[in-house]
Amino acid sequence: MRKKTTILLSSVIIGVLFSGVAYSASGIKLMVNGHLIQPEVPPQIIDGSTMVPIRAVSEALGANVQWNEAEQTVTVDQAGQASLQRQIELLQSALAPxxxxxxxxxxxxxxxxxxxxxxxxxxxxxxxxxxxxxxxxxxxxxxxxxxxxxxxxxxxxxxxxxxxxxxxxxxxxxxxxxxxxxxxxxxxxxxxxxxxxxxxxxxxxxxxxxxxxxxxx
Known part of the structure; x- marks a missing residue:
């Protein structure tokens, strides 16, 4: 089963806080794994929180993003990560002393x-x-x-x-x-x-x- 993360939307602007993502306070820059990302919707600071467009960050991390308008839901799917983690676990088990x-x-x-x-x-x-x-x-x-x-x-x-x-x-x-x-x-x-x-x-x-x-x- 693929690993999925569902994020409910409460406004038109889709934004989340991401740990491991670096920002610059003046003219906010979005860096993912050392690379500068320039999304269509720029990062914003709202009520003291830094909001970034989820699609730009997720896709930069290799995830697929789907928008369900009827349910007002964004789904972030990183299926490959779960498969890789399982592979590592099986290899470690097989090689355990x-x-x-x-x-x-x-x-x-x-x-x-x-x-x-x-x-x-x-x-x-x-x-x-x-x-x-x-x-x-x-x-x-x-x-x-x-x-x-x-x-x-x-x-x-x-x-x-x-x-x-x-x-x-x-x-x-x-x-x-x-x-x-x-x-x-x-x-x-x-x-x-x-x-x-x-x-x-x-x-x-x-x-x-x-x-x-x-x-x-």
Whole structure:
């Protein structure tokens, strides 16, 4: 079923407030994902609220807009987004680690390759909710080209309680001039829906050199 959003109209001017859309107070400019949009009906400030034409913004975001005159209703349809989200969920489920060792090693490997999307997929729901904004701001790439993680070592497993295990992962960093230090992260994994997820991340040493490479909420 396609995902639809219905917006009821109460006046001739169709306008809504959009988060993530930037405006300029003088001669209001409408920017969507960094691109200037010039709609037929310009944005307006009414009673202190910035109103923008819904069709211009929706279509700039890849959605279809339909107007039902009989019901006085505008329908914004972003069918592709729901399909893509479902695809991501199925891929994450299929690739989810089936053992505690697999989970921590997959996470450490993703840190080494700076792949924030994989790191995020391996996190439990609570950690995902606390770190999603940070990963998005980094464009899903953790760390920078220098220093980089040259290698890592995962300690032996220590069972914390039934269904939960903790590991210390030591990351060795390098730059073009040589060794750049080491940092250790305590990784606690737990079983959820028969899959293992990273439930807790704590820096236990060298947190300064790991800043930006390991996302610790």
């Amino acid at each position: 089936e053992s505690a060792d697999d989970a921590v090693n997959a996470w450490a490997k993703a840190v080494k390759s700076r792949n924030g999307a994989v790191q995020y997929a391996l996190l439990g729901p609570e950690l995902q909710s606390r770190t999603a904004k940070t990963y998005e701001e980094l464009n899903w790439v953790t760390g920078v080209s220098s220093p980089w993680v040259d290698s890592y070592q995962v300690s032996s497993r220590a069972d914390v309680e039934p269904g939960t295990a903790a590991y210390d992962v030591a990351f060795q960093l390098k730059t073009s001039t040589g060794n750049a230090g080491e940092g250790t992260v305590r990784v606690t994994v737990g079983k959820q829906d028969d899959k293992w997820k990273v439930m807790k991340l704590e820096t236990t040493g060298g947190s300064d050199v790991l800043n930006g490479i390991v996302i610790v909420p």
